[in-house]
Amino acid sequence: MSKVEEKLFQNRYLLDEGSPHIRIKNPAVCKTSCAQPCTFCCPAACYVKNEEGGVDLTTDGCLECGTCRLICQSNGNLEWDYPRGGFGISFKFG
Amino acid sequence: MTEKFDAIVVGAGPAGSAAAYVMAKAGLSVLQLERGEYPGAKNVQGAILYSDALERIIPEFRDEAPLERHIVEQRVWMLTDKSHIGLDYRSDEFNEEKPDRYSIIRAQFDRWFCTKVKAAGALVICDTVVKALLKDAQGRVIGVKTDREGGDILAGVVILADGVNSTLARDAGYRAELDGDNTALVAKEMHFLRPEVIQNRFNIGEKEGVAFELVGTLTKGKIGMGFIYTNLESISIGIGCMVGDFEKGGLTPYGLLDELKAHPSVKPLLAGSEMKEYSAHLIPEGGYKAIPKVYGDGWMLVGDSAGLVNSIHREGSNMAMTSGQLAAETVIALKKEGKACSTQNLARYKSALDDSYVIKDMKKYQGMPGFLHGNRHVFTLYPELMSQAASTMLRVDGLDKKSKEKQVTKAFREKRGLFGLVGDAIKFARAFR
Numbered sequence: 001m002s003k004v005e006e007k008l009f010q011n012r013y014l015l016d017e018g019s020p021h022i023r024i025k026n027p028a029v030c031k032t033s034c035a036q037p038c039t040f041c042c043p044a045a046c047y048v049k050n051e052e053g054g055v056d057l058t059t060d061g062c063l064e065c066g067t068c069r070l071i072c073q074s075n076g077n078l079e080w081d082y083p084r085g086g087f088g089i090s091f092k093f094g
Numbered sequence: 095m096t097e098k099f100d101a102i103v104v105g106a107g108p109a110g111s112a113a114a115y116v117m118a119k120a121g122l123s124v125l126q127l128e129r130g131e132y133p134g135a136k137n138v139q140g141a142i143l144y145s146d147a148l149e150r151i152i153p154e155f156r157d158e159a160p161l162e163r164h165i166v167e168q169r170v171w172m173l174t175d176k177s178h179i180g181l182d183y184r185s186d187e188f189n190e191e192k193p194d195r196y197s198i199i200r201a202q203f204d205r206w207f208c209t210k211v212k213a214a215g216a217l218v219i220c221d222t223v224v225k226a227l228l229k230d231a232q233g234r235v236i237g238v239k240t241d242r243e244g245g246d247i248l249a250g251v252v253i254l255a256d257g258v259n260s261t262l263a264r265d266a267g268y269r270a271e272l273d274g275d276n277t278a279l280v281a282k283e284m285h286f287l288r289p290e291v292i293q294n295r296f297n298i299g300e301k302e303g304v305a306f307e308l309v310g311t312l313t314k315g316k317i318g319m320g321f322i323y324t325n326l327e328s329i330s331i332g333i334g335c336m337v338g339d340f341e342k343g344g345l346t347p348y349g350l351l352d353e354l355k356a357h358p359s360v361k362p363l364l365a366g367s368e369m370k371e372y373s374a375h376l377i378p379e380g381g382y383k384a385i386p387k388v389y390g391d392g393w394m395l396v397g398d399s400a401g402l403v404n405s406i407h408r409e410g411s412n413m414a415m416t417s418g419q420l421a422a423e424t425v426i427a428l429k430k431e432g433k434a435c436s437t438q439n440l441a442r443y444k445s446a447l448d449d450s451y452v453i454k455d456m457k458k459y460q461g462m463p464g465f466l467h468g469n470r471h472v473f474t475l476y477p478e479l480m481s482q483a484a485s486t487m488l489r490v491d492g493l494d495k496k497s498k499e500k501q502v503t504k505a506f507r508e509k510r511g512l513f514g515l516v517g518d519a520i521k522f523a524r525a526f527r
Contacts, residue, residue, distance in 0.1 A: 003348065003352065004346075004348045007283070007348060007369070007372035008372060010369060010370055010371050010372055011371060011372060011373075014131065035343075037340070037341040037343070040340070040343060040345075040346050041279070041337065041340045041341055041346075041347070043279065043281045043346075043347035043348060043374035044374070045346075045348070063372075063373060063374040063375075064136060065279065065374045065375055065376050066258065066259040066272070066376050067279050067337055067340075067374075067376065069259075069271075070271070070272050070273075070274045070277060070337050070376075071274060071337060071341050073271055080261075081261075082129055082223050082261075083129075083223075084223065084241055085129050085220075085221040085222040085223045085240075085241050085242070086129075086130070086131040086220065086221030086222075088136075089135075089136065089373075090130065090131055090132075090135040090136075091134065091135055091136065091137065091138065091200075091201045091371065091373055092201055092370070092371055093199045093200070093201050093202070093284045093328070093370070093371045093373075094134055094135075094136075094137045094138045094139065094141075094199065094200035094201035094204070094371075094373060
């Protein structure tokens with residue numbers, strides 16, 4: 001387990017299986033004209049560089065902060081929404 | 095649902111609950127919608143609660159609210175890699191009958207606040223995301239569209255208390271998307287320890303608390319700040335930087351937090367603790383110049399949705415509550431006069447906000463975000479110089495004090511130059527004025 005995974009392991013999530021609330025619109029854009037800041041800015045490390053030079057997104061550990069939406073706005077390559085009502089992170093302390 | 099409410103409040107944070115509570119208490123029909131499974135489930139703050147704003151809404155809150163510790167000591171620490179130099183202020187006067195600030199745990203506090211909203215007569219529905227604002231042919235907001243089946247609900251006014259991201263306000267064209275240079279990303283952990291350990295470690299009594307604000311070389315020349323707050327049986331620790339600075343690389347939010355926790359001055363404070371939650375949150379730090387239009391035909395923005403944060407004084411949730419209260423009072427007055435919540439009539443909310451400490455304080459520091467962007471060195475250079483100076487003056491090593499003084503002055507002049515030093519002081523004073 002990586003260090004950030006150990007952190008996320010403490011959190012409580014209600015996962016909306018099969019309907020991620022954030023989606024990369026066009027994976028090709030990540031490969032060509034982007035420094036991929038999402039891979040080091042996301043506090044839950046949801047974005048990981050893949051072997052093809054692109055970015056894989058897994059929203060399971062998402063803290064719903066909104067950082068990725070901000071940094072991807074110049075490329076406009078993210079479809080960013082809140083999880084369905086009641087799903088996603090449930091902070092016990094916040 | 096065909097019923098029409100006097101008001102819909104989107105969000106159950108401090109801004110939304112203040113607005114919903116004040117309106118419901120005045121007898122208005124109020125619906126509050128929250129996307130989390132309970133109020134507070136999506137909310138993150140350090141957190142320090144300033145009593146005044148809440149006391150004006152719920153005078154007896156101290157008897158009921160889940161408060162952690164009242165703060166008797168505030169420490170400001172400038173950190174270098176190995177040292178800290180600090181300024182502490184502690185006073186027994188903070189042990190007053192009605193303390194002016196408390197540490198709180200937001201998920202618990204927000205849940206309590208919302209029980210007050212329900213008790214005042216508002217309808218609170220959780221597990222519900224508001225997807226869009228409903229508008230009539232003239233563009234007037236007349237309600238909301240939710241992610242529930244048949245989820246269109248009508249109201250005389252919609253108060254957007256949906257937080258820093260407020261995609262609703264953005265999608266409706268009321269606000270621009272957040273800008274990474276004016277938005278901070280903070281990562282935080284909750285560390286649990288027995289109350290006696292916390293009291294011994296921080297030199298405080300049973301209900302007393304300490305608040306630390308930290309700046310320094312940890313953020314590697316990026317605009318950033320950390321904090322440590324003592325709760326009853328836990329410690330909140332967090333650190334953040336501007337999103338635009340994280341974007342330049344070389345630093346991850348969790349890496350930065352781990353570095354803070356490993357700092358030689360911080361590590362002993364957390365020793366033996368159990369980490370039970372990791373969170374992250376954005377803070378709108380654009381200040382006065384970044385405030386969008388806060389009202390229009392049938393809608394108002396309150397709290398973080400309106401960017402109401404005073405980052406210099408670490409105030410936000412108090413401004414959220416005050417703005418929620420002022421928005422609510424505007425709706426109550428209009429209802430009494432039998433007037434609609436039109437753009438023209440809701441301008442009263444803006445005037446009330448302008449007359450309050452919220453906008454007055456934000457105006458006072460309007461130059462600060464600009465100053466910090468142009469002067470990132472203050473976060474690294476000054477902690478280093480101060481630490482060096484303290485080390486030089488305090489070490490007894492055979493060198494005479496006059497020579498030591500010369501060394502210190504020389505270091506300051508070499509690193510920044512006399513004009514640089516004076517310039518920093520003037521620019522800082524101007525921004526602070």
